[in-house]
Amino acid sequence: MANFNIIDYVTIATTGNATDFGDRLNSDAKTRLSGACASSTRGVMGGGIDVNIIEYVTIATTGNSQDFGDLTAARYALTAAASPTRGVFFKGYNVTNTMDYITIASTGNATDFGDDQAGPNAYQGACSNGTRATMGGGNAASNIIAYVTIASTGNSTDFGDLTVGRYNPATLSGSA
Amino acid sequence: MVNRSGVWDLRQVGVNEVNQLWKVPPPLNYGARGIFVGGYNSGGVPLNVIDYINISSTGNAQDFGDMNVLTKGENGGLAGGSRGVIGGIHGGDGVGIINNISFITTSSTGNASDFGDLTQARSQLCSFSSGSRGCFAGGFD
Numbered sequence: 515m516a517n518f519n520i521i522d523y524v525t526i527a528t529t530g531n532a533t534d535f536g537d538r539l540n541s542d543a544k545t546r547l548s549g550a551c552a553s554s555t556r557g558v559m560g561g562g563i564d565v566n567i568i569e570y571v572t573i574a575t576t577g578n579s580q581d582f583g584d585l586t587a588a589r590y591a592l593t594a595a596a597s598p599t600r601g602v603f604f605k606g607y608n609v610t611n612t613m614d615y616i617t618i619a620s621t622g623n624a625t626d627f628g629d630d631q632a633g634p635n636a637y638q639g640a641c642s643n644g645t646r647a648t649m650g651g652g653n654a655a656s657n658i659i660a661y662v663t664i665a666s667t668g669n670s671t672d673f674g675d676l677t678v679g680r681y682n683p684a685t686l687s688g689s690a
Numbered sequence: 691m692v693n694r695s696g697v698w699d700l701r702q703v704g705v706n707e708v709n710q711l712w713k714v715p716p717p718l719n720y721g722a723r724g725i726f727v728g729g730y731n732s733g734g735v736p737l738n739v740i741d742y743i744n745i746s747s748t749g750n751a752q753d754f755g756d757m758n759v760l761t762k763g764e765n766g767g768l769a770g771g772s773r774g775v776i777g778g779i780h781g782g783d784g785v786g787i788i789n790n791i792s793f794i795t796t797s798s799t800g801n802a803s804d805f806g807d808l809t810q811a812r813s814q815l816c817s818f819s820s821g822s823r824g825c826f827a828g829g830f831d
Contacts, residue, residue, distance in 0.1 A: 515830065515831055516830070516831055517828075517829070518810055518812050518815075518828060518829045518830065518831070519828060520809060520810055520812070520826075520827070520828070520829065521825055521826070521827040521828075522777075522810075522825065522826045522827075523823055523824060523825045523826075524775060524777075524791065524805070524806065524823070524824050524826075525823060525824075526717070526768070526769070526771070526773050526819060526821070526822060526823065526824050527717075527770065527771075527773065527822065529793065529804075529805045529806055530805075530806045531791075531806040531807045531809070532791065532806065532808045532809050532826065533809070534809055535825055538827055538828050545827070545828030545829070546814040546815065546829055546830040547814050547830075548816040548827070548828055549816055550766070550816035550817055550818040550827065551818060552719055552818035552819060552820060553820075554716070554718070554719060554820050554821055555820060557818040557819075557820070557825055557827075558818070559818075559827055562828070571825065571827075573818070573819070573820040573823050573825060574820065574823065579827075594816075596720070637763070639726055639727075639729075639767070641720070641724040641725070641745070641767075642720050642724075642745065643721060643722050643724070643745035643746060644718070646745050646746065648724050648743065648745055650724075650726050650743075650751070651726060651729055654732065655729075655730075655731050655732040659743065659751065661745075661748070672748075673743070673748045673749075674743065674748055674750040674751065675750045675751065676726060676741050676750075676751045677739065677741045677750070677751050677752070677753055678729075678731070678737060678739050679731070679732070680728075680729030680731055680737055680739075680763070681729050681730050681731075681763055682729050682730065682762070682763030682764050682765075683726040683727055683728055683729035683741075683763055684726075684728060684761070684763065684765045684766055684767035684776050684817075685724065685725065685727070685767050686724075686725050686727070686767035686768055686769040686774040686775070686776070686796070687720045687721045687722070687723060687724045687725065687745060687769060687796070688720075688721040688725070688769040688770075688771065688772050688773065688774050688796025688797065689718075689721040689722060689723065689771055689772045689796055690721065690723040690744065690796070690797055
């Protein structure tokens with residue numbers, strides 16, 4: 515078993531194999547179980563095994579990630595979602611209900627967003643429609659979905675239930 | 691700008707050409723429909739279920755379709771426009787970590803299909819997209 519600092523990319527509109535993009539800052543266990551979000555130009559990755567590191571890449575170019583700043587607390591198995599300007603990192607192991615946010619276009623440390631009291635603390639999945647972020651699934655095979663309004667700060671609110679409770683779903687959002 | 695007959699003014703056509711105003715905007719990296727793919731139940735059994743929600747409303751998720759491979763989660767999802775892409779799949783005990791990348795069409799419901807392969811089989815990665823380009827970062831095997 516090994517940890518990888520690989521970054522791959524695909525062109526979404528075209529099927530085919532992934533291509534090497536560059537490397538993440540760290541080459542050890544810190545590069546797994548991170549959370550990630552993006553604007554249309556910048557991808558941001560935060561957390562990892564017991565680290566608070568936030569790093570970023572410019573998606574249109576290839577190259578290694580660079581330091582962005584720090585989360586408010588080190589954690590892993592967190593998840594993230596974004597509006598075009600703001601990224602939010604949700605929970606993770608080593609914290610209980612912490613949500614942090616960043617301004618994607620600038621660099622700097624994350625700021626406290628509020629508390630997610632609705633769902634489990636780790637292994638959730640998150641996605642957004644640009645204004646609202648939803649978080650679902652997680653520890654104890656949770657079926658809870660909760661949401662926050664990204665432009666504001668504040669605590670999460672109940673959204674509804676998944677059809678099947680589960681750990682660690684992959685999440686995405688696209689056009690309906 | 692068009693005239694009353696619906697014909698473009700030649701000068702405006704020139705302005706549009708020079709400023710690339712005809713260009714189709716790139717797909718967004720987010721959308722109205724949120725999708726939850728795979729995961730594992732409390733017994734550690736990988737699931738192929740795909741659910742969806744309408745993010746702007748509240749309510750329970752609905753069935754979207756199935757993954758083309760069982761996935762224990764620990765993977766990443768990203769999207770551009772109406773295409774969602776999933777990579778970094780752990781197939782559960784007996785299958786292990788595979789390099790498959792799958793895709794779905796978010797605007798319809800249905801099962802996932804094969805997209806291609808990651809450069810390295812791994813899970814526990816994270817993922818993000820610009821709308822046209824998607825990245826899978828880090829991971830573990």
